[in-house]
Amino acid sequence: MIRAAVAAASVLLVLFITVPLVALYAHVAPARFAATIVxxxxxAALRVSLVTTTASLxxxxxxxxxxxxxxxxxRFPGRTLVDAVVDLPIVVPPAVAGLALLFVFGTFGLxxxxxxxxxxxxxxxxxxxxxxxLFVGAPFYxxxxxxxxxxxxxxxxxxxxxxxMGPLRTFARVTVPLALPALAGGAVLAWxxxxxxxxxxxxxxxxxxxxxxxxxxxxxxxxxxxxxxxAAALAxxxxxxxxxxxxxxRVLERRAA
Amino acid sequence: MIExxxxxxxREFVLDVxxxxxxxxxxLAGPSGSGKSTLLRxxxxxxxxxxxxxxxxxxxxxxxATVVAAFRREVAYVFQEYALFPHLDVLGNVAYGLTxxxxxxxxxxxxxxxxxxxxxxxxxxxxxxSTLSGGExxxxxxxxxxxxxxxxxxxxxxxxxxxxxxxxxxxxxxRATLQSLDVPVVLVTHDETDAATxxxxxxxxxxxxxxxxx
Numbered sequence: 001m002i003r004a005a006v007a008a009a010s011v012l013l014v015l016f017i018t019v020p021l022v023a024l025y026a027h028v029a030p031a032r033f034a035a036t037i038v039x040x041x042x043x044a045a046l047r048v049s050l051v052t053t054t055a056s057l058x059x060x061x062x063x064x065x066x067x068x069x070x071x072x073x074x075r076f077p078g079r080t081l082v083d084a085v086v087d088l089p090i091v092v093p094p095a096v097a098g099l100a101l102l103f104v105f106g107t108f109g110l111x112x113x114x115x116x117x118x119x120x121x122x123x124x125x126x127x128x129x130x131x132x133x134l135f136v137g138a139p140f141y142x143x144x145x146x147x148x149x150x151x152x153x154x155x156x157x158x159x160x161x162x163x164x165m166g167p168l169r170t171f172a173r174v175t176v177p178l179a180l181p182a183l184a185g186g187a188v189l190a191w192x193x194x195x196x197x198x199x200x201x202x203x204x205x206x207x208x209x210x211x212x213x214x215x216x217x218x219x220x221x222x223x224x225x226x227x228x229x230x231a232a233a234l235a236x237x238x239x240x241x242x243x244x245x246x247x248x249x250r251v252l253e254r255r256a257a
Numbered sequence: 258m259i260e261x262x263x264x265x266x267x268r269e270f271v272l273d274v275x276x277x278x279x280x281x282x283x284x285l286a287g288p289s290g291s292g293k294s295t296l297l298r299x300x301x302x303x304x305x306x307x308x309x310x311x312x313x314x315x316x317x318x319x320x321x322a323t324v325v326a327a328f329r330r331e332v333a334y335v336f337q338e339y340a341l342f343p344h345l346d347v348l349g350n351v352a353y354g355l356t357x358x359x360x361x362x363x364x365x366x367x368x369x370x371x372x373x374x375x376x377x378x379x380x381x382x383x384x385x386x387s388t389l390s391g392g393e394x395x396x397x398x399x400x401x402x403x404x405x406x407x408x409x410x411x412x413x414x415x416x417x418x419x420x421x422x423x424x425x426x427x428x429x430x431x432r433a434t435l436q437s438l439d440v441p442v443v444l445v446t447h448d449e450t451d452a453a454t455x456x457x458x459x460x461x462x463x464x465x466x467x468x469x470x471x
Contacts, residue, residue, distance in 0.1 A: 156340050158334070159336060163354030
């Protein structure tokens, strides 16, 4: 009896997840897909997504790696607090994040007057897309990287020092190679989260084709404007990437363990 | 010569010593938790003392505000669990310190191989540390420490991770290798047999203080 209930619940949920995705693929006929995916709005969205997620990933690695190392090894006041703050974007609703970013970088935001004086605009530009992605994606990388660094035996770093290698060379030759599966896994997750970013982007960057319209935003607009083929084709691209990410994350997780 | 006169408050006592280690082997003996390893770490620059100085061949490594970073001390350290780099093969481990010396790839390889041969593990050059026995790991760790010609060599309980049978053999080999070195060598052990085997001066530490010399 209980076994049957467990089986039924499991099957139900697995079907609930897979059927919509299959339906999505089913809607996309190969011939129409080819035509839709090379249409100007589709290509523009692909390009914006590729450029912005590459930039936000670069920023995530550049800023997140030192932070993750400090959290893993450092003893500094407020470490637990910083740790919690970094996790915050994972649970903050994306639309709220977008609003918060507007309050900082928008025309009437905290840095608005300063940016205005320099004739700089961030909100509703491609840069805003990148910042929104950094905000929501970086925590995934920092979490994974912190765990990866923490798992590296400090004695190995000490051994490197007693063999004449300075801190940076030790980091590059010992710490990073040993934490690499964790770093790569975190980077993949952060990138995937950035690619799927919708709420913060539409609040903070808008939905302007070729400038701030990423793939998820183009899917949304396609549905709104009745272009279901476009929406479905782009959605299929996103789901395919998501599948690849899940597989990659699994492989890297196994290597990290 | 290593001159070390330092003080460091530890959990259960205060490490307070004033010692000189001449060229050749000195055994630093004493029960577990008597401050031996801490003293070794202070000399290597891995642990900061509360006060005091460390001088190596006339060069101050630690003196009040002057602190030479561990990687600039040229003091090799053989860790208790060997701390071999798991992502490098045996040759890569032994050649590691030579990179810091700015040696070319070829001469790094040649020097590392020569050390492996000398310690009788030349056949293991391409092996990963995880596939080695305890005795082999210990020899790799030793080759890695000696290959880059340090100014002093420190060994923290080099036999602790070995079983009884390997231990006696490794002890004899190690003695021969260490006694051929022309730099100060400090070997930490809590084992009286190990201490007695080396025909070397023994400094005995208890509760952070020197309680005997021989």
